[in-house]
Amino acid sequence: MQNSEVFILAIESSCDDTAAAVLHNDKVLSNVVANQLIHTQYGGVVPELASRAHQQNIVPVIDAALRKANVQKDQLTAIAFTQGPGLMGSLLVGSSFSKSLSLALKIPLIAVNHMHAHILAHFIDEEGFDKPEFPFLALTISGGHTQIVKVNGFFDMEIIGETTDDAVGEAFDKSAKILGLPYPGGPLIDKYAQLGNPKAFAFTKPKVPGLNFSFSGLKTAILYFIQKKKLENPNFIEENLNDICASIQYTIIEILMDKLKLAVKETGITQIAIGGGVSANSGIRTRLKETEGKYGWKTFIPKFEYTTDNAAMIGIVGYQKYLSSRFETSAVVSKARIQF
Secondary structure, X not given: OOOOOOEEEEEEOOOOOEEEEEEEOOEEEEEEEEOOXXXXXXXXXOHHHHHHHHXXXXXXXXXXXXXXXXXXXXXXXXXXXXXXXXXXXXXXXXXXXXXXXXXXXXXXXXXXXXXXXXXXXXXXXXXXXXXXXXXXXXXXXXXXXXXXXXXXXXXXXXXXXXXXXXXXXHHHHHHHHHOOOOOOOHHHHHHHHOXXXXXXXXXXXXXXXXXXXXXXXXXXHHHHHHHHHHHXXXXXXXXXXXXXXXXXXXXXXXXXXXXXXXXXHHHOOOEEEEXXXXXXXXXXXXXXXXXXXXXXXXXXXXXXXXXXXXXXHXXXXXXXXXXXXXXXXXXXOOOOOOOO
């Protein structure tokens, strides 16, 4: 379906951020996100509290996105929403609202896989950012996922490597918790790592065959290391925080890069794109960019606001699905786990 004036309202509610965006074709007119600060006191996302907060936030967030884009509801061409994966209660808030608005406005409804959206965020028309060409490899790294995906087309993707246990984002957050840092701890490890020596402490990289990842053993190794050092010196963390964070971050980045290098060797594909919340990590972004000169790769790093959960990435998938008439009826169901 071709239409030069496609206006997509996109809604994202997979976890603890309520987000709405308006796209004109592949260009973002607005991208509004409401964070839920209540979870910080619990050290992680509480699903019931998240879904309640979505109910409170969704109308104001959508209203703000439309006003910022200067687009009226009757100008919208389609509604795109996150179908999954995510927290079921959170997903239901977004899907229910999307279905109702789609029916009321008599416009198409488009369901989007959250992980596809992290990958295809690279196709948002953004000044100063190149778009990858098919095929390319995508490293999707977040609190719940760690995957290497071979992307042959907008709707032709194959997971060629994934975590066998914990995701990389969880490894960052749990390591931060071991160090006594508040939630979410991943960004704090990144912050302190920039001030420390990445070779100060050595952590063993897990030996996992093929392109798969494992982070549970690394978390355990960090826990035992900190417990041992604190017995020797109760002030060990405070006195060495920057170096500890730098060493943890260095080890995690090495694990990711080792698998990426193997994926390039096995596929022959040298275009690499990253996506997901952990792709906001400065160390990962810097290390990936260095590969262009070192290995001759062409790398694609998304604009910072498109790394964490946001609705603009849902909107770009919605736009591509609109062009090929991939619509849903109101019978479509949200899925906490969804086939990639």
